[in-house]
Amino acid sequence: MNAGNRPKPRQAIAAMPQYSSAAGASQVTWRASSNESVVAPSPGVLDAIARAGATAHLYPSLLGDGLVADIAARLHVTRRQVVVGAGSLALLQQALSTYTGHGTEVVFGWRSYEAYPILAGVAGAIAVPVPLDTDGAHDLDAMLAAVTPSTRAVIVCSPNNPTGTEVGRDSLEAFLDLVPSTVLVLMDEAYQEFSARPLDGVALLDAYPNLAVFRTFSKAYGLAGLRAGYMVTSEQIADSVRAASPPFGLNAVAEAAARAAWMDPSYIARVVQLVAEGRDRLRAGLAERGVHTPASGGNFVWIPLPDGARELGTGCLARGVSVRVFDGEGVRVTVGERAAEDAVLAAVDDLAATAPARLRM
Incomplete structure (x- = not known):
């Protein structure tokens, strides 16, 4: 067979960025690179997993x-409004595949979740990243300005991954008032449970029928390894996304675990408290060292480092902790494990001693 005569992917697929993994994450003492929960599932969840x-x-x-x-019962919506699947990421992909396609555009803030341009590319759409403002938050005015007749979807991530910044309700409503009603607004609330002032997109669904809200059981519920998430939207949008979704999209073990976790508020409260304390502790330690970080609504802290991100990531690995490095932009650190937070601060001290200019933002 001629080696040159092979099946070739669509050009858009071949040119897409690849989802990154944290360097050395499998060889360290602490993983602070993937925003996983540092708390194992509760005994009730483990029992549900075993039974399933x-x-x-x-x-x-x-x-x-x-x-x-x-x-549906917890959120006071109809069952037709809810779609579940293998994590909110899979549901975002299904929504984009349903409502976008070749020649259409998907607008989103950037830097944000690195999967967004990949999801748009898989759907055949054109990714339109809009720079965050100087505080690392969504610039909603600029995102509105980026909407064109070709725009079919806009993604808003709040709390934003990786910066942790949040969109206020008033700002979001003003934004939604101006987005064309034919454009689907995808509200990614994967970290909503960790916010001190959570933006509840579900409460806005009646007023904005072009809005869809995505949440996950991977973060606060501690089920990242099982992949379970949900979308809440209008019945019409949900029906269309279900029509484009594969059957049996949520495996039985993940469903059983998610149902058990959903009914265990004491577990969520413990995880959220652990995260809130870790965020405050790490940000305070960084502030003492002259490193400014934006307030975070996620289970992580963003360290803006245009010049020293790679060096800090290497230093963290040397101290036994993996972090997520965005070279030329900054470092994201998952919180909740006190020893890992201390290791990050020690790595910052190392960098300050060897290359203090790298810590300038």
Whole structure:
């Protein structure tokens, strides 16, 4: 067979950026690079996992019916408004595949979740990143200005990953008032539980029928390894996304674990408190060293370092902790493990001693 005659991917797929992984993450003492929970699932969740695993020879429910019912009851929406799947990331992909495509545009703030340009590319759409403002927050006015007749979707991430900044309700409503009603607004609230002043996009659905809200069980609920998330939107949008989704999109073990976690508010409260204390502690330690960080609504702290991100990441690895490095921009540190936070501060001290100019922002 001629080696040159092979199946070739679409040009857009071949040119897409790759989702990055933290260097050395598998060889360190502490993983502060992927925004995972530092707390293992509760005993009730582990019991639910074991029970579901015992019937793994059977198909799960077609649409995650039990979890859909739980979410609808808790959030006071109809079951038709809820779509569940293998994490909010998979649901974002399904929504973009349903509402965008070749020749259309997807607008989002940048830097934000690095999967967004990948998701847009897979859908065949053109990614339109809009720079954050000087505080690392979404510049909603600039995002509005980027909307064109070709725009089919806009993504707003709050709290924003990786900067942790949040969009206020008044600002979001003013933004939604001006976005064309034909443009789907995807509100990514993956870190909503960690916010001290959470923006509840679900409460805005009645007023804005072009809004869809995405949340996950990966972060505060500690189920990153099982992949479970949900979308809440209008019944019409939800019906369309379900039509474009694969059947059995949520496995039975993930559904059982998510349902058990959903019913365990004491676990969530403990995780959220641990994160809030870690954020405050790490930010205070960095401030003492003259390193400014934006207030974060996520389970992480963003350290803006245009010149020293790679060096700090290397120093953290040397201290036994992996962090997420965005070269030329900054470093994101997951919080919750006190020893890991101390290791990051020690790495900052090392960098200050060897290359203090690298810490200038």
